[in-house]
Amino acid sequence: MLGPAPDAPFTVLLVCTGNICRSPLAERVGRDLLARMLGKDAGLVQIVSAGTRAVVGAQMHPASARVLAELGGDPCGFRARQLTDGMAAGADLTLTMTREHRHHVLGRAPRAMSRTFTLREAAGLLDLPGSDVRLSGPCPVERARALVTTMAAARSCRAGSGADDVLDPIGQDDVVHSHVGQLVVDALVPVLEHLAAALAGRDAARLSVDAPGP
Amino acid sequence: MEPRAVWSALRMRWRTSVAGLLVGAVIAGAISILLGPSYTSTMQFFVSTADSGSMSDAFQGNQFAHQRVASYAGLVTGDTLATRIVDSLDLELSPDEVAAKIEATTVTGTVLIYVSVTDSSQERAERIAAALGEEFPALVADLETTSDTAGTPVNVEFADRPGAAIAPSPPLAVRNIVLGALLGLLLGAAVSIGRTLLDRSVTEPDDAEEIAGAPVIGIVFHDEMLRDGHTIERAESRTAEQYRQLATSLQYLDVDEPPKVIMVSSAVPAEGKTTMVVNLAIALADAGHRVTIVEADLRRPKVVEYLDLVSGAGVTNLLAGSAEVEDVAQVVGGGGLRVIAAGPTPPSPSRLLGSSQMAVLLDKLRGDNDYVLVDAAPLLPVADSRGLAAHVDGVLLSVRHGNTTKDQLGEAARALEGVGATTLGVVLNMVPPRGDLAAAHAYGLDYGYGAGREADPAPEAEPASVPGHAGSLEYPREPDYLRVPENLRRPEYARAPGLTGRGD
Numbered sequence: 001m002l003g004p005a006p007d008a009p010f011t012v013l014l015v016c017t018g019n020i021c022r023s024p025l026a027e028r029v030g031r032d033l034l035a036r037m038l039g040k041d042a043g044l045v046q047i048v049s050a051g052t053r054a055v056v057g058a059q060m061h062p063a064s065a066r067v068l069a070e071l072g073g074d075p076c077g078f079r080a081r082q083l084t085d086g087m088a089a090g091a092d093l094t095l096t097m098t099r100e101h102r103h104h105v106l107g108r109a110p111r112a113m114s115r116t117f118t119l120r121e122a123a124g125l126l127d128l129p130g131s132d133v134r135l136s137g138p139c140p141v142e143r144a145r146a147l148v149t150t151m152a153a154a155r156s157c158r159a160g161s162g163a164d165d166v167l168d169p170i171g172q173d174d175v176v177h178s179h180v181g182q183l184v185v186d187a188l189v190p191v192l193e194h195l196a197a198a199l200a201g202r203d204a205a206r207l208s209v210d211a212p213g214p
Numbered sequence: 215m216e217p218r219a220v221w222s223a224l225r226m227r228w229r230t231s232v233a234g235l236l237v238g239a240v241i242a243g244a245i246s247i248l249l250g251p252s253y254t255s256t257m258q259f260f261v262s263t264a265d266s267g268s269m270s271d272a273f274q275g276n277q278f279a280h281q282r283v284a285s286y287a288g289l290v291t292g293d294t295l296a297t298r299i300v301d302s303l304d305l306e307l308s309p310d311e312v313a314a315k316i317e318a319t320t321v322t323g324t325v326l327i328y329v330s331v332t333d334s335s336q337e338r339a340e341r342i343a344a345a346l347g348e349e350f351p352a353l354v355a356d357l358e359t360t361s362d363t364a365g366t367p368v369n370v371e372f373a374d375r376p377g378a379a380i381a382p383s384p385p386l387a388v389r390n391i392v393l394g395a396l397l398g399l400l401l402g403a404a405v406s407i408g409r410t411l412l413d414r415s416v417t418e419p420d421d422a423e424e425i426a427g428a429p430v431i432g433i434v435f436h437d438e439m440l441r442d443g444h445t446i447e448r449a450e451s452r453t454a455e456q457y458r459q460l461a462t463s464l465q466y467l468d469v470d471e472p473p474k475v476i477m478v479s480s481a482v483p484a485e486g487k488t489t490m491v492v493n494l495a496i497a498l499a500d501a502g503h504r505v506t507i508v509e510a511d512l513r514r515p516k517v518v519e520y521l522d523l524v525s526g527a528g529v530t531n532l533l534a535g536s537a538e539v540e541d542v543a544q545v546v547g548g549g550g551l552r553v554i555a556a557g558p559t560p561p562s563p564s565r566l567l568g569s570s571q572m573a574v575l576l577d578k579l580r581g582d583n584d585y586v587l588v589d590a591a592p593l594l595p596v597a598d599s600r601g602l603a604a605h606v607d608g609v610l611l612s613v614r615h616g617n618t619t620k621d622q623l624g625e626a627a628r629a630l631e632g633v634g635a636t637t638l639g640v641v642l643n644m645v646p647p648r649g650d651l652a653a654a655h656a657y658g659l660d661y662g663y664g665a666g667r668e669a670d671p672a673p674e675a676e677p678a679s680v681p682g683h684a685g686s687l688e689y690p691r692e693p694d695y696l697r698v699p700e701n702l703r704r705p706e707y708a709r710a711p712g713l714t715g716r717g718d
Contacts, residue, residue, distance in 0.1 A: 099525075106526030107558050110537035113527050113544075156545035159522035 004092045004115075010045045010144045010199065013091035014119075015101045019051030019080035021064040021169055021177070022097045026119070026184045028073040030192055037196040044140050044199050048091075050083035052104045063174055067181035088112055092141075093148050095119045095191065097184075098165040114152035121164040123187040125154045126194050140199045147198040223410035224403055226646075231402035238398020239391050246387035253336040253381055255343035258374035259327040259350065261286060279325045282368055287327050289357075290318035290350060298349040303341055315342060326373060339379035347376050414619045422613055422640045425620055426627045431467065431610075431639035432460030435647045440489050445496065445520060454497070460641060461497040464585070467638050473607035475576050476638065477510075477588040479599050481626035485614040486643035488516040491589040499551035503584035506543065506552045508576075510602060511591040512563035515556035521546055528555030533571045539578065550584075563591070568601020576605050593626040600633050608638035615645040 004011060012030065016023040027049040035042045058080045060068065065075035088094065088109035094116040096102045105116050117125065135143040135150075166187070169180040224231060261283050263275030289295060296309035296316070305312065319328045331346060333339035351370040358368050382389075416422050419430040437453040467473060478494075480487040491507060498505045508529060509517040518525045523544050531537035532554070543552045560566050567590075579586045588606055590599035603609055609630055613623055623640075630637050 102524065103526035106524070110527035110531035110557065111541040113524060113537075113542050116524075153545070155524070156547055160524065161522060 004090055004145075008141075009043060010093070010141045010195075011091045012045065012047045012195070013087055013094040014047065014049040014096075015052060015083055015094060015105055016049075016097040017052055017054075017101070017168060018058075018061075018170065019049055019054040019082075020058050020061045022166060022180060022184055023049035023051065024060045024075070024078050024080070025064050025068045025071075025073070025181055026095070026188050028068055028075065028078070029071060029185055030188055032073055033189065033192050034196060037192070038200060041140070041200060045144070045195065048081075048087070050081045050087055052083055052101055054080045054082040056080055056082050061170070061177075063169070063177040064181070066174070067177050070178070071181060071185060083108065085109060088116075091115065092145055093117075093122075093195070095122055095188075098167065099160065100165075115148055117151065118160075118164040119166060119184065119187045119191070121158075121160060122151060122191045124164070125151045125158060126190055128154050128157060135198050135201075140201065143198045143201060144195055147194060219410075220407055223407050225648075227406035227409060230406045230409075231399055234398040234400070234402020234405070235395050236398070238401070239395035241398075242390040242392075242394025243387065245394075246390045250334045251381060252332050252334055252386060253339045253379035254330050254332045255339045255376050255379040256328065256330045256374070257343060257347055257372065257376040259286070259329065260371050260373040261325040261327065262369045262371070276325075279368065280323075283320050283325050283327060286354060286370065287318040287320045289353060290327065290329055290346070291316050295346070295349055295353055298353060299342060299345045302345050302349060305338075305342075312342065315339075316346065331376075331379070333379070336379045336381075340376070343376035343379065347372065413616070414621065415616045416613050416618050416620055416623055416642070417616050419642060421620060422623065422642060425624045426611055426613075426637055426640045427631075428611070428627075428637040428639050430642055431463040432456065432641040433645055434460070434486075434490070434641065434643050436615075436644040440486075440493070445492055453493075457493045457497040458501070460494055461501055463639070464494075464498070467608070471607075473636075473638055474584065475580050475586040475588065475606045477590045477599065477603055477606040477609045477635075478612060479590040479603075479609060479626070480592050480612040480614070481594050481618055481622035483514070483592045483595065485592070485612045485618055487511075487592070487612040488520060488589055490610075490612050490641055490643060491587050492517060492520050495551055495585075495587050496547075498585050498587075499547070499549040502550070504550035504582070505585045505587065506554060506579050506583045508554050508579065508586060508588045509556040510567055510588045510599075512556050512559055512567070512598065513591055513596065517553060517589050518555045521553060523553055523555065525555055526557070528557035529575075530557035530560050530566065532557070532575055533566055533569060535571075539575075539582075552583075564596065564598045564601060567598055568604070572602065573605045593629050594622060600629055603630055603635035604633045606635065608636040610638055611640045612643050613640050614643050617644070 014023040014026045014030070027047050030047045034045055034047065038044065059065070060075045060078050068075045083105070085108045088105045089112055091112070092115060094105055094112060096105055096116065096118050099118055099121075102116055102118050102121075106113055109116075135146045137143050137146065166180060166183050169177045261279045263272075263279050291313055293309050293313060296313040299305070299312055300307060300309050315331055315333050317330045317332070320326065321328075329343075329346065329350075331339050331343040333342065354368065354370045416425070419433070422430050434456045435453060437451075439451070440453060464476070465472065478487055478491045488511070495505045495507050507517055509515045510529060512530065515525070517523075523546070527537055527542045531542060532539060539554065542557070543554050545552055566572070576586060576588070588602065590602055593599050611623070611626060611630075627637055
């Protein structure tokens with residue numbers, strides 16, 4: 001529980017509140033994107049999601065499921081899970097929807113500070129000048145972990161703000177759910193592109209796939 | 215109170231005097247408007263006795279007239295005359311109301327009665343004055359006529375006939391406003407001086423030194439930029455220079471045993487303590503020192519918020535052993551500044567901060583840094599910082615100019631003394647840039663350090679509302695990556711350590 005296992009696949013943990021809207025959508029879209037970008041190497045990485053106050057066992061929220069279907073994803077068979085200390089500590093990269101979720105994750109796994117970002121923070125860090133790095137090394141998972149380390153180091157050049165949050169669409173109508181879905185995808189695509197590039201040992205630009213859109 | 219102190223009080227609280235002046239003028243003006251304009255018609259009566267032959271008669275008659283004048287003045291403003299005027303003019307006023315418009319004065323030693331009629335209507339003032347001129351001599355004649363004398367012994371004649379009713383010059387309103395303004399100004403000045411006399415807050419460095427038993431090692435002016443953004447955006451600003459001076463002063467506090475682990479605290483909350491920690495740390499890091507800020511105000515941590523860092527793990531994790539310094543220390547900017555956040559709030563901050571684990575942590579940080587600044591909770595409301603003070607090399611006390619009272623500062627200094635801590639110095643914070651103290655310390659500061667430049671507030675992220683759902687749920691349009699203190703994240707720092715770019 002002290003950290004990610006050295007020989008396991010690279011684990012991306014997505015965290016929101018109920019684990020029925022934002023994080024499941026990100027999980028399903030992300031799984032699909034990585035499968036397309038990595039092909040046969042997709043097994044190098046696993047994407048999971050959990051909620052800080054999960055509606056344990058619930059399916060995806062109908063509105064989010066609809067948005068996910070519109071984006072080309074499949075909401076079937078999803079079951080919401082509660083975030084545990086072990087999940088927080090064991091993930092190689094934790095992407096939360098808001099800074100409050102990040103705070104919560106760090107409460108469970110204080111050593112994970114340099115591996116835990118909000119989703120939009122992660123995208124912003126990779127967008128900083130000089131972040132387009134080529135990581136070397138023989139092991140794909142180690143290259144991906146090195147990418148996370150450079151992201152954490154880049155924090156010193158970037159101030160956090162309310163813009164790092166993707167807010168909760170629960171209780172809002174379909175338009176809001178769609179907007180939230182698009183925000184999640186817009187931030188997730190560049191992060192996974194960099195991750196896939198690191199895992200495959202290639203440039204992020206050559207891995208780009210068309211981002212799903214409405 | 216010396217004249218100089220009075221002058222200083224008036225200058226410090228000049229707003230009170232100006233407010234008094236304005237309020238006085240406005241009240242006087244309002245009253246004048248409510249009362250409306252007034253017109254006055256004046257006249258003069260001469261009282262004489264009936265002609266008689268002999269000198270002695272004339273003398274007695276004169277005496278008689280003198281005695282009568284005072285009574286007649288009473289008659290002029292009396293109800294009887296007012297009733298007669300109302301009757302003769304068919305006025306819709308009561309005799310009392312008419313009587314109130316009439317004023318009569320006499321001068322002792324003369325037989326003259328000065329009468330004035332004042333009314334808001336020019337025409338009515340003149341009509342009442344004319345009727346008075348008719349009715350008053352008649353009333354006197356009626357009263358003085360007795361059955362056993364033929365004719366009246368006294369004559370009342372015009373010495374000056376009623377003139378046209380005129381408005382006073384200068385107009386009454388102007389006079390009232392000037393008087394009101396003067397009165398208000400005096401009152402405002404009195405309040406300023408009174409408040410200064412009653413003020414028990416620390417405003418003089420000499421007082422602060424005496425009470426805290428430590429020198430004032432820095433003076434920082436009040437700065438709008440710090441209030442809103444907490445960190446200095448421009449390295450050439452006056453406030454940045456003041457923090458640089460403070461950073462320099464730290465090096466000379468004790469040259470034999472230079473303090474490295476320095477706790478910053480204040481007597482009560484909201485004394486500018488955390489703002490001082492953050493900006494002092496930036497100044498030290500800019501000067502090339504390795505600095506770590508320890509956020510040890512566990513109840514109300516603010517450092518992370520002010521520097522837009524990650525919250526959730528920090529000091530309390532280190533003390534509990536659930537993380538290492540390397541896990542939770544956050545690098546800020548490209549210099550040597552690191553921040554250790556507060557971490558989860560523990561049930562008893564006081565015991566945790568006073569623990570030997572805290573001493574171990576500070577010792578470890580002492581070895582890795584040139585300066586460790588410990589942002590501690592205020593000393594008076596909670597005991598958290600007292601135990602902590604025993605583990606540090608010394609304490610800097612932040613004193614908010616004009617807000618921290620002398621009693622509070624004294625109590626804080628005694629609290630530190632009680633736990634055997636060293637008070638290294640006092641920083642006088644939020645000093646009004648207009649005051650005497652500022653004038654004494656501003657020498658040369660305004661010269662060449664961006665004097666006259668306007669603060670350029672960083673653009674805030676504008677939340678974009680969801681299309682068609684204005685206001686229902688706000689989402690940020692673009693992350694504002696660059697809303698970062700300029701001196702922290704200059705272009706040359708834009709490349710993080712460990713990030714090596716391709717191709718350049």
